[in-house]
Amino acid sequence: MNLTRRTTLQSLAAAALAPALGGQAFAQGATFRIGALNPVTGAGSPYGSGMQKMILAAAEMVNAAGGAGGRKFEVFAEDTQTTPQAAVLAAKKLIEVNKVQAVVGTWSSGISLAVIPLTNDANIFLMNTSGAPALSVPPANAKGLSYRFQATNDRFGRAFAELCEKEGFKRPATMAFNNASGIGNTEGFKKAWEKKGGKVVANVVYEPNQTSYRAELQKVLAEKPDVIVTGSYLGDTTIILREWFQTGETTKWVIPAWAANPQLVKAIGNEAAEGLFAVDSISNEGSPAFSAYDAAYQKAMNQPGLSNVYAAMTWDMVVTLALAMEAAGPNADIAAINKKIREVANPDGAKVSTFAEGKEALKKGKINYEGASSVLDFDEFGDVTPDFSVSRVEKGEIKRKYLVKI
Amino acid sequence: MEAYLVAIAIVAAIYVLLALGLNLQYGLTGIINFGHVGFFCVGAYTAALLAEKGWPPLLSFSAAAALAMLAAWPMGLISLKLREDYFAIVSLGFSEVVRLVVTSEKWLTSGVQGITGIPKLFGGLATGLPNSLAVLAVLVAVNLLAIAAMRRIVTSPFGRTIEAIRDNEEAVKALGKDPAAFKIQVLMLGAALAGVAGAFYAHYIGYISPDQFIPLVTFQIWMAIIMGGVGRISGALAGTFILMLFLEGSRFLRDIMPFISEVEMASVRLGVVGLALVLFTLYRPTGLMGDFTRK
CATH class of the missing domain: 3.40.50.2300 (Response regulator)
Structure with a gap:
């Protein structure tokens, strides 16, 4: 047998590669x-x-x-x-x-x-x-x-309406971040609220990335709502609530929980945040x-x-x-x-x-x-209908109050 | 794999159309257009809305080009008063205005929800590869047409005049030529190309919404022509190729180097594109295909 360096190397390489190739073939099966x-x-x-x-x-x-x-x-x-x-x-x-x-x-x-x-x-x-x-x-x-695996914006809106009914609000207004999700929330709310026979006193949609939302806020507050429902995110909510607090109005707020979180409370302070409602699909x-x-x-x-x-x-x-x-x-x-x-x-x-x-x-x-994000029951469209939780900010703590089923 | 390559080729071909238009405006005429995506947007929405109404593609694509041209008309008038950086700012503003109009006019564009279910071109063909290949073939044909037109322009008296405008507008005026008409024509031509690109984009992606037409798109085209070589048709091609290589090639880098996480890869991708831009401006300011005979 004529063992040259080249053939040795070749066979060594082949030996080294063989299991790798075999493994891949097996893996694909x-x-x-x-x-x-x-x-x-x-x-x-x-x-x-x-x-x-x-x-x-x-x-x-x-x-x-x-x-x-x-x-x-x-x-x-x-x-x-x-x-x-x-x-x-x-x-x-x-x-x-x-x-x-x-x-x-x-x-x-x-x-x-x-x-x-x-x-x-x-x-x-x-x-x-x-x-x-x-x-x-x-x-x-x-x-x-x-x-x-996420609740539709429409379902969030319905949960907002349930909450407003339960809390006895009469004159709700909405403020929405101008994207599909923000508007989906407030439109869903409007639909559900009008179905209950109520009337939404003002609907304001605002453009993202502003440094101030005073004009939009004035427009909403002019209608004297008793609660403002938002479809908003953390950044804009922080600015809006700061400016609202400066006006001294006593309106209540209902905010989706991806915006009304501990960071928000920290940013605007306990006093301004007191009494905010945060609504979330319940992570289980x-x-x-x-x-x-x-x-x-x-x-x-x-x-x-x-x-x-x-x-x-x-x-x-x-x-x-x-x-x-x-x-x-x-x-x-x-x-x-x-x-x-x-x-x-x-x-x-x-x-x-x-x-x-x-x-x-x-x-x-x-x-x-029963999942981590919700109990995960799919309807015929492949959508989940999670339960929603209503939390309230009390002395800087976001405390869960009750559940809303829609 | 083929279908993926075809998909990249389709997006690249759309980008080439955009790059050719920008190249005509900046590379040949020296108009700094930072609002290219605005025309792209006009074209995409026109084609999508007309397709919804059942217009045949040939008509809707022509309409997309025509409306994009029409949108460029007022821009052309502005470009007469403003030069260079000032025009750049206004054009950037223009594309943002287009985006905001599309966002706000819900009755027409359904606003931020976007337009869904835009029919694919060649819907009669089987979905998947045959369909995509047909789209690619048409795109390549349109690109070749555009390139032929560009070559024609470059060698024509019109081409020499716009290059003269780029190099010294005052001198052109002194020779008794009116730069204004030329600039308007150039802007409208570039816009028409962007409009057609937008129509292809809308039909290919099948879903358009205002947040797809952000200034980033404009700047990606700018990156492409800067890397490829400003003022050269081959530069627009090469630059788009490099850009797609960076954006898409980095996906495969991760299959070879799995220890880089996707988060890190995203930063690496941006970093590499940025570094390439800096290196190009430092060592090859004329771009890959740059013209060495001039300047």
């Missing part, structure tokens, strides 16, 4: 690829990286529990840059190059609406955290492969699923899990998908898995809160995954 498509940069950047890390963490958890339906998750992460064009290209890459079978964690309606035709064409899942009503119905959700705090998510979030981001409701949703996306795959059995195709999603998430089954628990319980019968 037993993996389920998911694409984490999140707003890491741009307007969604406060949430995006947390969302992405929770997809990775949840996938790891599922894999550690032996995979779903015999398959392990492989995650490919991309950034939408919170712009539809970048999101479309990223989704194309995930679908065409990485061959993912589910795109999870799109944020903001513009992105989800732009990506959904692609996932429909490829017959794969889209799991989003967007509020726009258009996402529920055809043409967007013609194939029933899209699931929304206190539930075992939430503590599992919370622990993972703290580990990955070094912040409490409550600070990012969307990350809780992406966590739930992966777990729900994994449970549906487990229920559908080994090598199930997308259609078979899709049939199981409502079955594992909706009522009439043993309540479970982690993947491992659900996997065990599935051997015995039906399950109902």
Whole structure:
């Protein structure tokens, strides 16, 4: 035998590569690829990286529990840059190059609406955290492969109306940040409130990124409302409330919780914040699923899990998908898995809160995954209707008062 | 993989159309247009709204170009009074005004909700690759047409005049030429190209909303022509190619180097584009395809 240096090297290289190639072939047979498509940069950047890390963490958890339906998750992460064009290209890459079978964690309606035709064409899942009503119905959700883990803006509006009725307000006015989400909230409120026979005394929509909102505020206060309902974000709410406090008016405020959070109270001071109502779709705090998510979030981001409701949703996306795959059995195709999603998430089954628990319980019968972000029951449109919590600021503390069901 | 490459090629071709228009305005005539995205926006909304009404693409695309041109008319009048930096500021304001109008006129544009479900071009073909290839083919044809027109312009008396306006407007006046008419024509031509690009964009993405037409788009085109070489048609092509390489290529960098997280990658991407711009202005101010014979 003639052993030259070259042949030795070649055979060594071949020996080194063989397991790698074999491993890849094996992996392709037993993996389920998911694409984490999140707003890491741009307007969604406060949430995006947390969302992405929770997809990775949840996938790891599922894999550690032996995979779903015999398959392990492989995650490919991309950034939408919170712009539809970048999101479309990223989704194309995930679908065409990485061959993912589910795109999870799109944020903001513009992105989800732009990506959904692609996932429909490829017959794969889209799991989003967007509020726009258009996402529920055809043409967007013609194939029933899209699931929304966030309450629609419309539902938020209905929760606001319930709260105003319960608190006995008579003359509500609205202020909305001029985007689909902000206006969705206040329009939803207006619709629900007028259905109850009430009248909204003023509707003001304001442009983002102003240094002062005094003019808009004057316009609203001129109608002497007893409560102002907002569809707003943290930055603008801070300015508006500061300027409102300077006027000395005693109007009450109802604000979505992504704006009315501890940072807001800190920014405007306890006195100005006293009595604000904050409405939130309930992250299923206190539930075992939430503590599992919370622990993972703290580990990955070094912040409490409550600070990012969307990350809780992406966590739930992966777990729900994994449970549906487990229920559908080994090598199930997308259609078979899709049939199981409502079955594992909706009522009439043993309540479970982690993947491992659900996997065990599935051997015995039906399950109902109660998620970290909400109890996760999907209606026929693939939307969730979470319960809402009403909190009130008292001496600088945001205290939860009661629940609103819509 | 093919479909992804075709998708990138489509977006790149749309960008080339924008870059060609800007190149005509800045590269050849010296008009600093910071509001290019405004015309892009006008074109996209025109095409989308007319498609909703059932107009055939040929008509709606022409209308998109015509309306974008019309929007450039007042801009052209302004450009007569203002030069260079001042015009830059006004044009930036113009594109923001367009965006705000689109945001506010809800009856027409459905405001911030955007227009959804814009039909794809060649809807008759199977969705996916055949469809995208057809779109790409048309885009390439339109680009070739635009390039041919540009070449024609450059070698024509009109081209020599606008280059003279860029180099010394006073001298052109002294020779008895009126720069005003030329500038208006150039602005309108560039706007028409941007309008057509917008129409393609609307039909390809299928969903448009005001927040897609932010000044960032303008500046990406600027980056492309600065890197590629101002005043050269090949520069517009090369610059767009480099830009897409940076924006899209960095996605694959991460598949090779998984230790860079997506968050870091986003910063690296911006950083690299910024660094490239600085290096270009330092060491190759004429751009990759820059004209060495001149200046």
